[in-house]
Amino acid sequence: MLTSPWVAALAALFLWWFCTGAILFVVKRADGDGPDGHVWASLLSMPILFAGVVGLKMSLDQNGTAGAYIGFLAALAIWGWIELSFLSGLVTGPNRGPCPAAADGWERFRAAVSAIAYHEGLLVFALLAIWGISYGAENQLTFWTFAVLFFARVSAKLNLFLGVPRINTEFLPRPLAHIPSYFRIRKLNWMFPISVTLLTLAVACWLERLYATGDIGFSLLAAFTALALLEHWLMVLPLPDAKLWRWMLPAPKEDQVRIEDGF
Numbered sequence: 001m002l003t004s005p006w007v008a009a010l011a012a013l014f015l016w017w018f019c020t021g022a023i024l025f026v027v028k029r030a031d032g033d034g035p036d037g038h039v040w041a042s043l044l045s046m047p048i049l050f051a052g053v054v055g056l057k058m059s060l061d062q063n064g065t066a067g068a069y070i071g072f073l074a075a076l077a078i079w080g081w082i083e084l085s086f087l088s089g090l091v092t093g094p095n096r097g098p099c100p101a102a103a104d105g106w107e108r109f110r111a112a113v114s115a116i117a118y119h120e121g122l123l124v125f126a127l128l129a130i131w132g133i134s135y136g137a138e139n140q141l142t143f144w145t146f147a148v149l150f151f152a153r154v155s156a157k158l159n160l161f162l163g164v165p166r167i168n169t170e171f172l173p174r175p176l177a178h179i180p181s182y183f184r185i186r187k188l189n190w191m192f193p194i195s196v197t198l199l200t201l202a203v204a205c206w207l208e209r210l211y212a213t214g215d216i217g218f219s220l221l222a223a224f225t226a227l228a229l230l231e232h233w234l235m236v237l238p239l240p241d242a243k244l245w246r247w248m249l250p251a252p253k254e255d256q257v258r259i260e261d262g263f
Helices: 005-030 037-044 046-059 064-087 105-134 141-162 191-213 216-233 254-260
Strands: none
Touching: 005 037, 005 064, 005 216, 037 046, 037 064, 046 064, 046 105, 046 141, 064 105, 064 141, 064 216, 105 141, 141 191, 141 216, 191 216
């Protein structure tokens, strides 16, 4: 059953939904666990990062279905921990303040980059490290999955910075309360058509490789890239995507609710 491209695509969809929800659950729960809650959330989840590295090493010499799923899950584990460390405020950037009201152009861009510089640097390091470890291996699905996540995320961040019609900030945890000040709401920006075009071409490329080789790994990559494309369109289309995860999140503690409501 796992060898079916349709099952692989559904697995990618479920893992995208579940992993996103799990990360949001952890960081929102940590919001109510005191000043060190987010730090402990990142530190206690480090076995996930370790499991991702082990999965990467295990997958390198494995072809076929097992190797594809192991490599795919390894990429998600490594990426997931890095994202958790960012959302927890553990790895962000030297600038932890909101965007200056008068900042514009290059000054605004520098301030925005400074707000996430350490996180972006860690992602680049992880991408290069996975590439180096995977170079010449029979199975490089971990690298390609991580690369899709990396470039799609960079594209999404640039679009949020340049401006899109819809920006959902309700899931941002307290350590990143300053980040929305670097976003811009506008009808459209020059980069959005380029982003969706490149992602669409990438989906087509993975589907062509799937058709030509029958390798289940290309089904996982095609589905995941299609999800990245969907996330870009959700910046424009008025769809209630937040409902996918809102019900999964922990209810805020009573004292936290009173603080947020101004009591």
